[in-house]
Amino acid sequence: MAELVTMPKLGFDMAEGKLVRWVKAEGDTVAKGDVIAEIETDKATVEVESSLDGVMFRHLAPEEAELPVNSPIAVVSAAGEEPTEDEIDSLVAQASGKPSKKMEKPAEKKQAEKAPSKAVESDDSADVSPAGGVRSSPLARKIAENHDIQLAAVEGSGPQGRVVKKDVEAYLDSMSQAGSGSKSAGNGQTFQSASSFSLGEVPADEVVDLTRLRQAISRRMQDSNQNFPHFYLTRSYRTGALMALRKQLNQILPETDKLSVNDFVVKAVALALRQYPNLNASLQDDKNIVRHGHVNIGVAVAVEGGLLTVVSKDADLKPIRLIAREIREMVGRAREGKVRPEDIEGSTFSISNLGMYGIENFSAIINPPEAAILAVSAVQDVPMVVDGELTVGSQMKASISADHRVTDGAEAAEFMRVLADYLEEPMRLLI
Amino acid sequence: MDKKESIDLYREMVIIRRLEERAAELYQQGKIGGFLHLYIGQEAVSAGISSVRQPQDRLITAYRDHGWAISAGIDPNAVMAELLGKVDGCSKGKGGSMHMADTELNFWGGHAIVGAHIPLAAGLALGDVYQGNDDAVTICMFGDGSTNIGFFHEGLNLSKVWNLPVLWVCENNQYGMGTAVDRASAVSEIRQKAEGYGMPNERIEGMDVMEVRKEVSRVLEKIRKEGGPYLLEIMTYRYRGHSMGDPERYRDKDEVKKWEEEDPIGIYRKELIAGKIATAKELDAVDEEAMKIVDDAEAFAKASPNPDKSTLFEDIYVEPTPVEYRGYALERESEGR
Ligand SMILES: Cc1ncc(C[n+]2csc(CCOP(=O)(O)OP(=O)(O)O)c2C)c(N)n1
Numbered sequence: 001m002a003e004l005v006t007m008p009k010l011g012f013d014m015a016e017g018k019l020v021r022w023v024k025a026e027g028d029t030v031a032k033g034d035v036i037a038e039i040e041t042d043k044a045t046v047e048v049e050s051s052l053d054g055v056m057f058r059h060l061a062p063e064e065a066e067l068p069v070n071s072p073i074a075v076v077s078a079a080g081e082e083p084t085e086d087e088i089d090s091l092v093a094q095a096s097g098k099p100s101k102k103m104e105k106p107a108e109k110k111q112a113e114k115a116p117s118k119a120v121e122s123d124d125s126a127d128v129s130p131a132g133g134v135r136s137s138p139l140a141r142k143i144a145e146n147h148d149i150q151l152a153a154v155e156g157s158g159p160q161g162r163v164v165k166k167d168v169e170a171y172l173d174s175m176s177q178a179g180s181g182s183k184s185a186g187n188g189q190t191f192q193s194a195s196s197f198s199l200g201e202v203p204a205d206e207v208v209d210l211t212r213l214r215q216a217i218s219r220r221m222q223d224s225n226q227n228f229p230h231f232y233l234t235r236s237y238r239t240g241a242l243m244a245l246r247k248q249l250n251q252i253l254p255e256t257d258k259l260s261v262n263d264f265v266v267k268a269v270a271l272a273l274r275q276y277p278n279l280n281a282s283l284q285d286d287k288n289i290v291r292h293g294h295v296n297i298g299v300a301v302a303v304e305g306g307l308l309t310v311v312s313k314d315a316d317l318k319p320i321r322l323i324a325r326e327i328r329e330m331v332g333r334a335r336e337g338k339v340r341p342e343d344i345e346g347s348t349f350s351i352s353n354l355g356m357y358g359i360e361n362f363s364a365i366i367n368p369p370e371a372a373i374l375a376v377s378a379v380q381d382v383p384m385v386v387d388g389e390l391t392v393g394s395q396m397k398a399s400i401s402a403d404h405r406v407t408d409g410a411e412a413a414e415f416m417r418v419l420a421d422y423l424e425e426p427m428r429l430l431i
Numbered sequence: 432m433d434k435k436e437s438i439d440l441y442r443e444m445v446i447i448r449r450l451e452e453r454a455a456e457l458y459q460q461g462k463i464g465g466f467l468h469l470y471i472g473q474e475a476v477s478a479g480i481s482s483v484r485q486p487q488d489r490l491i492t493a494y495r496d497h498g499w500a501i502s503a504g505i506d507p508n509a510v511m512a513e514l515l516g517k518v519d520g521c522s523k524g525k526g527g528s529m530h531m532a533d534t535e536l537n538f539w540g541g542h543a544i545v546g547a548h549i550p551l552a553a554g555l556a557l558g559d560v561y562q563g564n565d566d567a568v569t570i571c572m573f574g575d576g577s578t579n580i581g582f583f584h585e586g587l588n589l590s591k592v593w594n595l596p597v598l599w600v601c602e603n604n605q606y607g608m609g610t611a612v613d614r615a616s617a618v619s620e621i622r623q624k625a626e627g628y629g630m631p632n633e634r635i636e637g638m639d640v641m642e643v644r645k646e647v648s649r650v651l652e653k654i655r656k657e658g659g660p661y662l663l664e665i666m667t668y669r670y671r672g673h674s675m676g677d678p679e680r681y682r683d684k685d686e687v688k689k690w691e692e693e694d695p696i697g698i699y700r701k702e703l704i705a706g707k708i709a710t711a712k713e714l715d716a717v718d719e720e721a722m723k724i725v726d727d728a729e730a731f732a733k734a735s736p737n738p739d740k741s742t743l744f745e746d747i748y749v750e751p752t753p754v755e756y757r758g759y760a761l762e763r764e765s766e767g768r
Contacts, residue, residue: 009675011674014676044680046677
């Protein structure tokens with residue numbers, strides 16, 4: 001009598017498996033213990049043995065199909081037996097509660113989508129065999145597979161030429177440099193003539209693993225955006241005086257100690273927070289608000305593949321020159337990947353400044369567990385009305401995003417006004 | 432050994448083999464939770480040792496314990512029911528594959544943490560000494576891999592310091608998961624590790640059940656007479672992966688084939704026929720009988736109910752702990768989480 005072969009469970013947490021290869025073709029004789037297929041689990045590709053004797057009558061799933069454990073994958077019949085379509089259908093229906101045709105369709109589609117990666121797949125087993133193939137780490141294999149590269153082409157730096165992650169990455173780098181040589185040369189002149197366009201140059205989709213940093217960012221930002229009820233307030237600040245003062249100070253400061261607009265903003269925010277301790281706070285266990293004694297300003301820094309916040313500690317107490325120097329050093333370390341734990345720990349309020357990109361206004365996501373974040377935009381010359389006269393003046397917008405569980409609109413608005421006192425009369429920042 | 436005993440021993444080995452093959456199928460169907468480590472290939476060790484173990488001898492082993500459970504005398508029905516997590520299992524369905532036990536049979540169980548049962552074995556033996564159970568020996572089984580773990584050295588050391596009646600048995604199946612012995616152990620003969628504790632030791636072959644039986648019987652009597660611990664290293668081989676889903680890239684198929692030619696069941700079958708103890712026909716009948724026992728065990732296990740949730744906190748401590756003290760999870764459950 002015909003019997004079904006189903007997707008086997010091959011590990012305690014396996015829910016789904018990929019049928020990598022049929023070892024027994026339709027029509028082949030099958031004996032108990034014969035390898036009939038190779039199945040890929042999260043961990044490895046495993047040979048699956050038959051628990052039935054008979055003939056591989058029909059494959060119900062194509063190679064490359066990914067199926068949940070227990071889904072029918074084949075029919076094994078007794079020698080000489082020819083099960084009818086109805087019999088097969090009813091076997092499948094019994095096993096899955098669904099007609100077999102439905103099983104086949106999504107599986108076929110998958111195969112079509114995945115067809116191009118097949119060459120890599122079949123190499124896989126050779127790659128790990130210590131005997132003749134390429135020695136490689138599982139991570140290296142995964143990256144190579146994602147980028148459709150053959151491990152044999154990569155030079156391994158591990159013991160006995162074992163290919164590890166950094167080798168594959170170096171290989172990828174060298175490939176992308178080789179491919180982009182002309183692009184970088186023509187900086188500013190990147191338009192191609194129409195005749196050089198060809199559809200063949202469309203790059204394939206690329207799948208990139210989340211780095212540890214991106215994982216941390218995504219976790220924290222998702223938590224904040226979903227669980228912190230944000231509200232947003234935007235205000236314009238006149239920055240004519242600030243720009244003039246900065247110019248004046250930078251004339252007397254050595255090259256290494258020049259002040260940025262952001263350094264003034266950090267100081268101004270820190271002083272304003274002294275008056276609004278509720279914004280220099282975090283919610284604890286949904287029960288208490290902790291108003292922090294220290295005013296530590298986190299400054300978001302773009303680094304490769306993500307961002308970090310370096311922390312200017314006790315910025316309310318320090319002179320701007322010291323704030324500026326510390327931030328500059330921390331940013332340098334962050335960009336070189338040499339950031340120290342103390343550089344990024346302990347912020348009580350954060351600032352994100354996209355002014356250098358010419359951004360006119362934006363709002364930021366709170367950096368948990370803080371109560372608020374200030375999004376600072378570009379200083380721009382804009383038309384403005386001064387004493388009833390239309391003139392041109394220097395202006396900057398800033399938006400606060402605040403946690404409504406901790407504070408309310410009026411309080412945040414007052415903070416923004418006090419911030420104006422400091423930014424618009426910047427002498428206050430020096431005394 | 433008379434004819435009946437000889438055939439019983441054969442039946443026992445075949446039952447272990449067939450029951451585990453069936454377990455592999457049930458696991459692939461998703462009917463068995465957790466991990467499943469098969470003993471297939473090593474049957475001569477559990478069958479041989481258990482055939483000379485006396486009722487007063489305590490037995491304790493690691494997670495590869497289905498063979499031991501059956502050799503210890505647990506009903507195949509109860510073993511299969513335990514695999515399926517059913518209430519009629521030998522550990523009431525709450526232990527699963529790695530935690531078969533029956534203290535009434537003096538079988539102190541399978542243990543999942545590598546090496547963790549080794550100090551327990553020393554404790555069992557200490558208990559016997561303390562209670563004056565003079566002729567009891569504790570038999571402690573472990574794999575080659577676990578001899579690289581601190582527990583092993585602590586257990587061996589204390590057993591020698593206190594001169595405890597323990598038969599330490601390393602079932603050397605040549606791999607700890609995917610790691611061959613000489614890649615993880617500083618000495619390739621595990622028995623040498625006993626030297627460091629001044630303990631008598633030996634390495635013996637483990638594919639021929641009669642050989643295992645003879646050697647172990649001799650050593651057990653020696654311990655009974657002279658006291659003190661003894662370490663035996665028994666050379667064997669597992670035919671299947673470490674656990675289900677093991678791609679077995681660490682060994683050649685040819686190596687497995689070579690060992691399969693020395694199949695403990697095949698060897699014993701030949702011996703029985705050559706020694707005119709049983710005919711091939713008689714043994715075929717035993718094979719069929721074993722198959723039927725396994726079929727019945729599967730049916731029994733499938734018919735047995737799941738354990739009741741309320742029993743979750745039972746059988747953890749010797750003295751029952753009131754649920755109030757452990758109420759967190761139950762409370763959560765009653766809230767429907
Ligand atoms: C303390 C501890 N470390 C690691 C593991 C994971 N683990 C499970 S089995 C195993 C290998 C043990 O090999 P061996 O003692 O030779 O026993 P065998 O599987 O060969 O019977 C390991 C490392 C574990 N269960 N416990």
